[in-house]
Amino acid sequence: MITMIAFYVFAAILIASATLVVSARNPVHSVLFLILAFFNAAGLFLLSGAEFLAMILVIVYVGAVAVLFLFVVMMLDVNFVAMREGVQRYAPIGATIGLVLFVELLMVMGAWRYAPSVSVLRAAPAPANVSNTAALGELIYTHDILLFQLAGMVLLVAMIGAIVLTLRDRTISRRQVIARQVARRAETTLELVPMALDAGVPVPSFRRPLPEPVASPEPASHHGALHHGEEH
Amino acid sequence: MAGFFQTPLGVLILWVLETLAILVPLLIGVAYATYAERKILAAIQLRKGPNVVGWWGLLQAFADAGKMLMKETIIPTGANRVLFLLAPMITFVLAMISWAVIPVNDGWAIAKINVGVLYLFAISSLGVYGIIIAGWASNSKYAFLGALRSAAQMVSYEVSIGFVMVSVLLCVGSLNLNDIVLAQRHIWFCIPLLPMFIVFFISGLAETNRSPFDLPEGESEIVAGFFVEYSAMAFALFFLGEYANMFLMSAMTSILFLGGWLAPFGIAPFTWLPGPIWFILKILLCMFVFIWVRGTFPRYRYDQLMRLGWKVFLPLSLFWLVLTAGFLMAMGWLPQGGA
Numbered sequence: 001m002i003t004m005i006a007f008y009v010f011a012a013i014l015i016a017s018a019t020l021v022v023s024a025r026n027p028v029h030s031v032l033f034l035i036l037a038f039f040n041a042a043g044l045f046l047l048s049g050a051e052f053l054a055m056i057l058v059i060v061y062v063g064a065v066a067v068l069f070l071f072v073v074m075m076l077d078v079n080f081v082a083m084r085e086g087v088q089r090y091a092p093i094g095a096t097i098g099l100v101l102f103v104e105l106l107m108v109m110g111a112w113r114y115a116p117s118v119s120v121l122r123a124a125p126a127p128a129n130v131s132n133t134a135a136l137g138e139l140i141y142t143h144d145i146l147l148f149q150l151a152g153m154v155l156l157v158a159m160i161g162a163i164v165l166t167l168r169d170r171t172i173s174r175r176q177v178i179a180r181q182v183a184r185r186a187e188t189t190l191e192l193v194p195m196a197l198d199a200g201v202p203v204p205s206f207r208r209p210l211p212e213p214v215a216s217p218e219p220a221s222h223h224g225a226l227h228h229g230e231e232h
Numbered sequence: 233m234a235g236f237f238q239t240p241l242g243v244l245i246l247w248v249l250e251t252l253a254i255l256v257p258l259l260i261g262v263a264y265a266t267y268a269e270r271k272i273l274a275a276i277q278l279r280k281g282p283n284v285v286g287w288w289g290l291l292q293a294f295a296d297a298g299k300m301l302m303k304e305t306i307i308p309t310g311a312n313r314v315l316f317l318l319a320p321m322i323t324f325v326l327a328m329i330s331w332a333v334i335p336v337n338d339g340w341a342i343a344k345i346n347v348g349v350l351y352l353f354a355i356s357s358l359g360v361y362g363i364i365i366a367g368w369a370s371n372s373k374y375a376f377l378g379a380l381r382s383a384a385q386m387v388s389y390e391v392s393i394g395f396v397m398v399s400v401l402l403c404v405g406s407l408n409l410n411d412i413v414l415a416q417r418h419i420w421f422c423i424p425l426l427p428m429f430i431v432f433f434i435s436g437l438a439e440t441n442r443s444p445f446d447l448p449e450g451e452s453e454i455v456a457g458f459f460v461e462y463s464a465m466a467f468a469l470f471f472l473g474e475y476a477n478m479f480l481m482s483a484m485t486s487i488l489f490l491g492g493w494l495a496p497f498g499i500a501p502f503t504w505l506p507g508p509i510w511f512i513l514k515i516l517l518c519m520f521v522f523i524w525v526r527g528t529f530p531r532y533r534y535d536q537l538m539r540l541g542w543k544v545f546l547p548l549s550l551f552w553l554v555l556t557a558g559f560l561m562a563m564g565w566l567p568q569g570g571a
Contacts, residue, residue, distance in 0.1 A: 028368060032315075035361070055350035063357025063390070067364070067383055074368050074376075131346050133407055176535070 007047055014040035027073045035066045052133040250342045254331050262475040263293035269523045276527035303464035308370060311461065315369035320462065320469035323362030327476035330355045334483050335410045337493045337507040348409035349397055352484060353390075356439060359477065360386045363441075363448065363458045366470070370461035378457025381534065382441060382448035388541035389438040395549035396432040399425060399556045400488050405567025413492030415567075420496075422489040428552055429489045431545050433521070436481040438541065440474065443526035447534055482518030483511075490514045 017036040024030045038061045045054035130138075140148050236242040267282065267289065274281025282289035307313055333348040335341040345351060360383050367379020401407060403425070404415040422429040438445040449457040459470045486492055492514075493507030505513075532540070560566045 032365070051345065051347045052350070055347050055354050058354040059350065059357055063354060063360075064387060067360055067387055070364060071380070071383060074364075075380075133347060 003047060007044070010040045010043040010047065014044065027076070028070070031066065031070050031073050034069070035062055038062045038066065050132055052131075052136055247342070251332075254334075254336070254342065255328060258328070258331060258476060258479060259472070261479060262472055263297065265475045265478065265519060266296070266471075267293045268519070269526070272520070272523045273527050276524075297468065300464055300468040305464040305466055306461075308372065308461050310371035312369040312371070315365050316461075317466065319362050319366035319369060320459075320466045320473070322365065323359065323473035324469040324476070326355055326359050326362065327473040327480065330480050331483075333409060334480075334487070335413060335492065336511055338414070339410060340508070341410065344408070344410065347407045349401065349407045349412065352409075352480075353394065353397060356393075356477075356480070357386075357390050359439075362470075362473065366462070367458040370458075372461050374454045374456075374460045375458050377454050378448045378460070381454075382458060385438055385441070385445065385447065385537060385541075388538060389435040389545070392431055392541065392545040392549045393435045393439065395546070395553050396428045396435070397488065399428050399549070399553045402553070402556050402560060403567070409487055409492075413487055413494060416491040416494060417498070420489060420491040420494075425489065425552075425556070428549065429485075431549050431552075432489065433485060433518075435541075435545060436485060437522065437525060438537070440477045440481050440522075442478065442522055444529040444531050445537055446531060447537060478519060478522055479515060482515040482522070485518050486511060486514035490518075 014037055017033040017040065020033040021030050021037060024033060038057060042054040042057045042062075045051075045057060237246050270292070271281040271289070282292040285291045285295045307316055330352055332343045333341055333345060333351050335344075335348075341348075363382045363386075364379045367375045367377075367382070370376070400412065400421055403421060404412045406412065406415075437443075441448050447457075449459075454460075459467060462470060493511040495502035495505065495507075495510055
């Protein structure tokens with residue numbers, strides 16, 4: 001009874017927020033409704049006893065992917081009027097894709113009914129005393145380890161591709177090399193010169209390590225500091 | 233009476249009572265955490281700290297709360313009203329609901345779910361929404377900058393927190409928080425997994441936007457960051473949420489690494505104290521370190537923060553994860569079955 005109510009609540013909010021994702025005027029609101037939709041989908045997973053999938057859905061989609069969406073959408077300078085104009089033009093394509101997806105979903109459901117062999121595949125219950133986390137782990141990491149590795153490789157290639165495409169050599173940026181800073185010692189940096197009173201400073205009393213030959217030219221303020229020392 | 237609590241109404245009442253039993257002490261704890269923070273910082277800086285309201289300033293937190301209640305809630309003209317008010321609520325609620333799965337003693341949790349660690353991880357990764365929505369809905373540059381900083385920071389440090397959790401889970405063989413604590417009967421995980429413990433604690437500082445990683449607030453550069461436009465109770469909710477998150481991070485640290493409700497040694501003088509007391513003591517210890525760190529370290533620069541997250545903690549935790557898995561495998565110590 002309570003499960004029933006929970007199911008309809010989750011499903012209703014899911015459908016409503018999914019509708020609002022495409023119909024909301026403000027793209028930021030769209031993303032927020034998308035997040036709400038993810039949440040309710042996670043709720044549906046929970047109700048069907050897939051607690052691991054529910055949590056992973058929240059962690060991966062809500063906690064990571066949607067944050068990046070939100071990031072991008074918030075920073076975009078979106079022209080709302082221009083976006084509205086596109087709706088008329090792309091509506092038929094969207095409707096077609098939606099229809100195809102809907103029919104396919106119906107066929108998936110129908111297959112359980114009309115093809116007796118399919119229902120055997122559907123019923124792959126986890127053993128009674130194993131939680132679905134353990135069952136899923138067994139399936140992915142033991143039985144289908146090669147496929148899992150392959151999927152990981154595809155993602156790795158995609159990641160490397162994205163880095164290669166966006167990497168550009170920025171010669172002007174100044175990098176902080178912490179190892180070099182830590183390796184600095186007083187002996188190479190600081191020199192104590194015994195001085196008579198009022199004798200002036202013939203040698204600048206402290207110097208910095210020489211810059212690397214490839215690095216950017218020395219900042220002007222450095223020379224200023226040296227001359228400053230001599231003036232005294 | 234026991235029969236009554238089996239009926240639907242009784243179950244409902246029991247849930248409400250259990251929830252109150254954990255939330256009321258938590259909120260009082262949060263109120264006194266603000267007092268403790270001010271007192272400890274004062275002691276570090278050789279000052280007195282709050283000492284006027286009540287004995288030794290003990291009622292200071294309630295005076296502050298009363299002041300917040302009296303103040304006017306100002307909503308900026310250009311703000312998105314609904315989201316502006318929703319953001320502090322999200323932050324506060326998320327900080328509260330995580331406590332549903334925290335086991336205070338053996339089996340003393342409101343929800344004894346099998347995927348407790350994942351639930352905590354999921355909820356803590358949602359915390360960023362309160363901040364990012366607040367920053368965007370305020371329609372203010374400083375608030376938005378704070379929100380962006382916070383989002384980038386939390387997403388970065390979550391990755392290494394995830395790896396740390398997985399290496400703990402490898403040693404336990406279960407995602408259930410109760411089992412995680414029970415697996416530490418012989419040795420707390422902070423000893424064999426010491427580097428992971430340190431990575432987790434520092435990442436926890438970053439995840440809760442605490443000093444030295446409090447760049448989202450950065451009062452010297454972006455005023456107060458994401459909550460610069462907030463006033464009165466909306467501000468107070470952010471404030472309470474931040475401290476409740478600190479408590480949560482401390483509780484997670486004690487469950488994952490410090491043996492939860494277990495006594496340090498399973499022998500006589502230590503076992504006299506009941507489990508919940510030990511758990512609270514461990515949480516308070518972590519809280520003290522949080523405050524101590526704030527009083528000691530200067531704020532990180534933003535690029536250093538990102539460098540630490542991605543170039544130091546991520547490789548380190550990944551390496552240690554592989555090492556842990558390999559070691560457990562080689563020694564044949566992998567926990568079998570489990571929930």
